[in-house]
Amino acid sequence: MASGVAHELNQPLSVIRMGATFLSKMINKGRKIKDEELRTVTEQIVGQVDRASAIINHMRDFARVGIKTxxxxxxxxxxxxxxxxxxxxxxxxxxxxxxxxxxxxxxxxxxxxxxxxxxxxxxxxxxxxxxxxxxxxxxxxxxxxxxxxxxxxxxxxxxxxxxxxxxxxxxxxxxxxxxxxxxxxxxxxxxxxxxxxxxxxxxxxxxxxxxxxxxxxxxxxxxx
Ligand SMILES: Nc1ncnc2c1ncn2[C@@H]1O[C@H](COP(=O)(O)OP(=O)(O)OP(=O)(O)O)[C@@H](O)[C@H]1O
Ligand SMILES: [Mg+2]
Missing domain, CATH: 3.30.565.10 (Histidine kinase-like ATPase, C-terminal domain)
Incomplete structure (x- = not known):
């Protein structure tokens, strides 16, 4: 179970890392980032953060103790x-x-x-x-x-x-x-x-x- 969750979280995290690395490289090289590129990368980052939060929230519910029916x-x-x-x-x-x-x-x-x-x-x-x-x-x-x-x-x-x-x-x-x-x-x-x-x-x-x-x-x- 825990390894399944870790795996599922690693995916959005690696997409976020890739996006952020791209942006910081461009800035460090003093290159201009096209508006379109900036929009795609930031939208991806926001989307992946939402996905990671959904997984974490879900796990919190999962761990709730006691039998509820x-x-x-x-x-x-x-x-x-x-x-x-x-x-x-x-x-x-x-x-x-x-x-x-x-x-x-x-x-x-x-x-x-x-x-x-x-x-x-x-x-x-x-x-x-x-x-x-x-x-x-x-x-x-x-x-x-x-x-x-x-x-x-x-x-x-x-x-x-x-x-x-x-x-x-x-x-x-x-x-x-x-x-x-x-x-x-x-x-x-x-x-x-x-x-x-x-x-x-x-x-x-x-x-x-x-x-x-x-x-x-x-x-x-x-x-x-
Ligand atoms: N769909 C399946 N097809 C074939 N064998 C299965 C299947 N589901 C379970 N088994 C067999 O039953 C065993 C016990 O399954 P169980 O889910 O209790 O533990 P596990 O999967 O081995 O370990 P864990 O669930 O902790 O990852 C498995 O190791 C496997 O041999
Ligand atoms: Mg099993």
Whole structure:
């Protein structure tokens, strides 16, 4: 998680640095900067500062403690994480497809907590797609209704999960990542959060083809 945020912050910072370095070089050489150039560079700097602030504000919300539950449209946390982390996928040439049902009943959950769960799933998906290293990698996020429950699925085109580790992936500290690369806590924390809201997590996987994690939640009692 923390490394994902650091990465996401480094991008706007390096654009800001490039812009500022360009301006200071021009000034030091006593060269005139064209109005058009000055406008482009300053607009870029302002835009990237806004992006960095949005990421930081979001992280502050993320860290808020305690279980909060509100009447929540499950599409909201999905759109939020794609808005903030979608860029990480674009730069890696991984497609993200959203297929969201806009007429789902609300659930009782906290948007920030669900974002944490979805982010864990999406970061895992990105990792396995990169590991596979084939072009055409894709993550698909769907929301749909399933037998009266509200479902969200995250599918990837990675290498799937072999049978002998499938029943271990939700255990705390179980990881197949290199030492230092993963804590093995992502799925176990996600499982705990989903349980807090009366939900379930299921996995469908096919070795060589990909994996789908499906979350299902009860609709809130006053739902239509
Ligand atoms: N989409 C996926 N495809 C294939 N294997 C997966 C997928 N998601 C999880 N796994 C397997 O489950 C293990 C545990 O995942 P989990 O998210 O709990 O920890 P991690 O990703 O290894 O570490 P961290 O989440 O701290 O970065 C992973 O190491 C990987 O072996
Ligand atoms: Mg993980």
């Amino acid at each position: 509100t009447d929540l449209d499950v599409n909201l946390p999905i759109k939020n994480i794609i808005g903030i982390f979608g860029q990480q996928f674009k730069v890696r040439d991984i497609a993200i497809e959203l297929d969201l049902d806009d007429n789902l009943p609300h659930i009782m959950a906290d948007s920030n907590k669900l974002e944490q769960v979805l982010l864990n799933l999406v970061v895992n998906a990105r990792h396995v797609i990169e590991e596979k290293g084939e072009p055409g990698g894709k993550v698909t996020i769907r929301s749909f209704s399933d037998k009266g429950r509200v479902a969200v699925s995250v599918s990837d085109t990675g290498n799937g999960i072999p049978d002998h580790i499938l029943d271990k992936i939700f255990e705390p500290f179980f990881t197949t990542k290199k030492v230092g690369a993963g804590t093995g806590l992502g799925l176990s924390i996600s499982y705990g959060i989903v349980k807090d809201y009366g939900g379930t997590i299921d996995v469908k996987t096919e070795v060589g083809i990909g994996t789908t994690f499906v979350l299902k939640f009860p609709p809130c009692s006053n739902a239509k």
